Amino acid sequence: MEKSFTTRSLNIPFPKDDPHRALDMPIYESIAFDFASSEDIAANFRGELPAHVYSRTSNPTLEYFERKMKTLTGAHQALAVASGMAAITNTILSLCKTGDNIIAGNHLFGHTFALFSESLTNYGLQTRFVDTTKPEAVEALIDANTRLIYFETVTNPQLEIADIEALVALANKYHLVLMIDSTITPPVVLNSKKLGVHVEVMSTTKFISGGATSFGGVILDNGLYDWSNNPNTAAFAAKFGPDAFISKLRKNYYRNTGASMTAHTAHYQIMGLDMLELRVERCYNNCMVLGEFLQKHPKVVKVTYPGLPGTPGYELAVKQFSGKPGTVMTFDLESQEACFKFMNQLGIIRRATNLNDNKSLIIHPYSTIYIEFPEEERLAVGIRPSMMRLSVGIEGAADLMADIEQALAKI
Numbered sequence: 001m002e003k004s005f006t007t008r009s010l011n012i013p014f015p016k017d018d019p020h021r022a023l024d025m026p027i028y029e030s031i032a033f034d035f036a037s038s039e040d041i042a043a044n045f046r047g048e049l050p051a052h053v054y055s056r057t058s059n060p061t062l063e064y065f066e067r068k069m070k071t072l073t074g075a076h077q078a079l080a081v082a083s084g085m086a087a088i089t090n091t092i093l094s095l096c097k098t099g100d101n102i103i104a105g106n107h108l109f110g111h112t113f114a115l116f117s118e119s120l121t122n123y124g125l126q127t128r129f130v131d132t133t134k135p136e137a138v139e140a141l142i143d144a145n146t147r148l149i150y151f152e153t154v155t156n157p158q159l160e161i162a163d164i165e166a167l168v169a170l171a172n173k174y175h176l177v178l179m180i181d182s183t184i185t186p187p188v189v190l191n192s193k194k195l196g197v198h199v200e201v202m203s204t205t206k207f208i209s210g211g212a213t214s215f216g217g218v219i220l221d222n223g224l225y226d227w228s229n230n231p232n233t234a235a236f237a238a239k240f241g242p243d244a245f246i247s248k249l250r251k252n253y254y255r256n257t258g259a260s261m262t263a264h265t266a267h268y269q270i271m272g273l274d275m276l277e278l279r280v281e282r283c284y285n286n287c288m289v290l291g292e293f294l295q296k297h298p299k300v301v302k303v304t305y306p307g308l309p310g311t312p313g314y315e316l317a318v319k320q321f322s323g324k325p326g327t328v329m330t331f332d333l334e335s336q337e338a339c340f341k342f343m344n345q346l347g348i349i350r351r352a353t354n355l356n357d358n359k360s361l362i363i364h365p366y367s368t369i370y371i372e373f374p375e376e377e378r379l380a381v382g383i384r385p386s387m388m389r390l391s392v393g394i395e396g397a398a399d400l401m402a403d404i405e406q407a408l409a410k411i
């Protein structure tokens with residue numbers, strides 16, 4: 001029987017022995033590393049003696065965090081970077097070039113949408129946005145210059161879920177890379193390799209960091225894509241075989257864009273990973289208690305959490321995420337005014353952006369995150385004035401429920 005995620009996380013050996021037999025991976029906050037001889041350093045630069053050289057390129061503490069991510073997920077390779085956005089940017093730049101196009105979900109994290117619709121178009125890289133819950137609509141957009149299909153496992157704040165295996169089948173049919181952003185569904189609830197996903201990226205700033213401790217991102221190559229099929233990785237595939245993507249990332253983009261995670265951050269992320277399963281379980285249980293409570297409350301108009309039976313996406317959540325589709329939910333009151341009044345009365349739940357902090361966080365997306373979009377566009381992407389987004393934390397369920405109850409009583 002496979003050991004639990006937490007047991008496995010706590011028992012992953014360091015890549016190299018520590019001279020003091022430290023029980024926890026030390027924070028190697030050193031920029032450069034010493035070589036025993038000029039012959040050794042020359043051999044390293046020729047690629048014949050693997051070693052840490054300069055921490056922008058690799059670092060022992062980071063290497064351990066990467067090893068943990070790789071071992072826990074079963075991925076072929078893992079690369080840790082400075083943030084979720086760095087993970088997305090480095091991956092896209094490694095797999096696409098000017099003239100290529102990407103097919104992406106039409107409901108994306110705001111800065112990802114801005115990256116695709118503004119920043120990358122400056123370099124002649126086009127993104128075609130589509131409803132990825134409809135594979136036939138995705139297929140209709142594929143042409144000879146399409147390099148990858150990209151979507152988020154649970155969209156935020158719509159909480160829509162696409163059929164991952166259907167999109168994997170489509171990507172395989174056209175030899176495209178299937179790339180997901182799994183931030184909302186961390187590795188304890190999703191094993192992307194089992195579903196056939198080629199590349200998984202995530203913002204570890206959210207769940208994995210241990211509760212808003214630090215910025216981070218991870219890129220996983222599940223080892224399921226033949227890199228000779230992508231014209232932008234084919235030369236690397238000829239030289240590095242299954243390591244083509246990670247080699248291109250490390251040599252061409254990660255190193256050259258300076259998107260590195262610090263050793264100190266890697267230490268936080270390692271600790272967060274060790275406690276990930278506990279926190280996800282706790283937040284999920286809280287979500288279910290709050291979801292059922294809100295569904296019954298007469299002042300609540302609508303509750304959306306695909307962990308609740310009867311909510312759109314519930315069946316896919318059971319199939320893909322063991323019924324635990326992250327721990328973000330939304331609910332509607334009768335108006336924006338009611339939402340504002342309600343939020344002002346909350347004492348334990350904080351009014352803040354960010355997700356998967358240890359603290360429960362609430363926000364009114366229509367008047368904040370989406371304020372730069374015209375009203376029709378907000379409504380078109382499911383951002384209603386009557387809706388709030390709640391990222392459920394690890395507080396006691398009864399305390400959260402009491403906080404919500406007293407605030408609802410005052411509106």
Ligand SMILES: *Cc1c(COP(=O)(O)O)cnc(C)c1O
Pocket residue numbers: 083084085086109112152156181183184203204205206215216217355
């Ligand atoms: C937060 C987030 C990101 C960006 O991550 P950062 O670590 O803030 O750069 C990307 N995708 C999703 C789904 C997110 O929630």
